[in-house]
Every structure is written in C-alpha cells, then in structure tokens.
Amino acid sequence: MRVDRVTGAVRVTLPQRAPVAEVDRALLRHRRWIAARLSEAAATRAQVEARGDRLTVWGEELRLVEEPGRQRVHRRGDDLLLPPGKPDALERWLRGQARARLTPLTEAAAATLGRPLARVSIGDAKTRWGSCTAKATITYSYRLVLAPVWVAEAIVWHEACHLAELNHSSRFWSLLNRHEPRTDEARAWLRANGATLVLPRALG
Ligand SMILES: [Zn+2]
Structure with missing residues (x-):
C-alpha cells in the first residue's frame, strides 16, 4: 500500500x-x-x-521560464530558461547541479576522514537522500539541490562517514556528530519538508 x-x-x-x-x-x-x-x-x-513557477535551487529562488527555440536549460540571473517540450531537461540540469556541488564536497569529506572514495553518482530517490556501498560508491538524490545547502552538506557528511563505518552504530553517529553537528536538524528538516522537494510536474 x-x-x-x-x-x-x-x-x-x-x-x-x-x-x-x-x-x-x-x-x-x-x-x-x-x-x-x-x-x-x-x-x-x-x-x-x-x-507556482518558482523553484529554490541551492537556497536561491529561481523563476522557471520557457523560452521558445531554446535547446538546453540555462540560468540567466534569477531566471531559469527552459526548452519548451522537453519535460526531462530540468531534471537533467538539476542532476548536473547536484553532481557539480556534491562531488567535491564528498571528496573533501572523504579526504578529511582519510578514506578512499570510489565515485559519486546522482540518482532520483524521493526519500533516500543518500547511500553508500561497501565499494565506496556514494549516491545522492538530485532532489537535494532543492534543499537548503546546509541540509545537503549534512547528508554529504552522513554518507562520507559511512566510508569509515558502514552501519548506524554508535561509533558512526559519534564520528558524524564530530564532523557535522547539524545532523539532527538536517534530518528533522528533511522529515518535515522532504516531500516538497519535487519538480512542478510532480503535481501531475
Ligand atoms: Zn546512513
């Protein structure tokens, strides 16, 4: 159900x-x-x-504007120009934004922890904001782009700490809290607001 x-x-x-x-x-x-x-x-x-036609991207409110003749998404000031008739273009652009920001943050966190990181990938999960495998691959939901930056950063630290502790043991939580004291606030924020991190088309 x-x-x-x-x-x-x-x-x-x-x-x-x-x-x-x-x-x-x-x-x-x-x-x-x-x-x-x-x-x-x-x-x-x-x-x-x-x-309405606003979308918050990394904490900045942008206006979604379809522009005839446009082939790709392009940001101009506070406008996000969209190609008409390409429903997937916005998600693709957001995935690029997620990759561009979350990859270096994850690499820096892994380096701080002294743990090897195999790769960072971007998925589209709605409730699983990040995951980490035993092979040191970390996957984030591109929807984190729509959350405040500090929330995304807290998820980065959560997954990076899994490179050291692939579990939710007390050792994991104490390592995480040492590096990311806003962990509980970020989890609470996502519990309260995570369902709203969707594109306008989710309205159906
Ligand atoms: Zn976890």
Missing part, C-alpha cells in the same frame, strides 16, 4: 491471484493510515502549488 506524497494517489499491491474484493478489504483495513497520508499529501501539494 502506497500513497503518493504529493498527488495522494493510492496504490494497493496484492499477490497476482488475489481476489479483487481484497482491494476493498485492504483499503478498509488501512483507512486511518490512508486518511493521515492523504492529509499530509494535501498539505505538501498546497506547498508545491504555492511555489
């Missing part, structure tokens, strides 16, 4: 041969949980709608 955090679309997943009536039963069984998620989604949607 999933409720989209912006549109409120409810998805029920059942085993292949489950009777259709099972959908009703599942909805009934989880109705309180669904109602709570729907009201959260309505609040998130209202926030995203209130932004």
Whole structure:
C-alpha cells in the first residue's frame, strides 16, 4: 500500500491471484493510515502549488521560464530558461547541479576522514537522500539541490562517514556528530519538508 506524497494517489499491491474484493478489504483495513497520508499529501501539494513557477535551487529562488527555440536549460540571473517540450531537461540540469556541488564536497569529506572514495553518482530517490556501498560508491538524490545547502552538506557528511563505518552504530553517529553537528536538524528538516522537494510536474 502506497500513497503518493504529493498527488495522494493510492496504490494497493496484492499477490497476482488475489481476489479483487481484497482491494476493498485492504483499503478498509488501512483507512486511518490512508486518511493521515492523504492529509499530509494535501498539505505538501498546497506547498508545491504555492511555489507556482518558482523553484529554490541551492537556497536561491529561481523563476522557471520557457523560452521558445531554446535547446538546453540555462540560468540567466534569477531566471531559469527552459526548452519548451522537453519535460526531462530540468531534471537533467538539476542532476548536473547536484553532481557539480556534491562531488567535491564528498571528496573533501572523504579526504578529511582519510578514506578512499570510489565515485559519486546522482540518482532520483524521493526519500533516500543518500547511500553508500561497501565499494565506496556514494549516491545522492538530485532532489537535494532543492534543499537548503546546509541540509545537503549534512547528508554529504552522513554518507562520507559511512566510508569509515558502514552501519548506524554508535561509533558512526559519534564520528558524524564530530564532523557535522547539524545532523539532527538536517534530518528533522528533511522529515518535515522532504516531500516538497519535487519538480512542478510532480503535481501531475
Ligand atoms: Zn546512513
């Protein structure tokens, strides 16, 4: 059972041969949980709608402007010029922004910790802001670009500390808190606001 955090679309997943009536039963069984998620989604949607044609990128509010004839996204002052009819162009540009800023930050954190870093990659997860593998690859969600810079920096430190401790042990948390004292605030910020870190098209 999933409720989209912006549109409120409810998805029920059942085993292949489950009777259709099972959908009703599942909805009934989880109705309180669904109602709570729907009201959260309505609040998130209202926030995203209130932004209108504005998008905050690394803490700077930019205006999204479609410009006929344009092939690629281009920032001019506080305007972000978008190519018409290319719905993926904005996400691609944001991924580039994420890579350009998060890669050197991660490299610097890894160097401070004295740990090898294999590579930094950028994904599009909605709730998993970063991850780190045993092979020292760190992946971030490009959506961090839409969060305040200090929140993104806290995620960088979180993942970099996994290069030393690939777990959430007390050793991991004490290492992280030593390097990034705003960890708890950043987690709280993402819990409260993470669902709003979406592009206008998420409104459907
Ligand atoms: Zn972690």
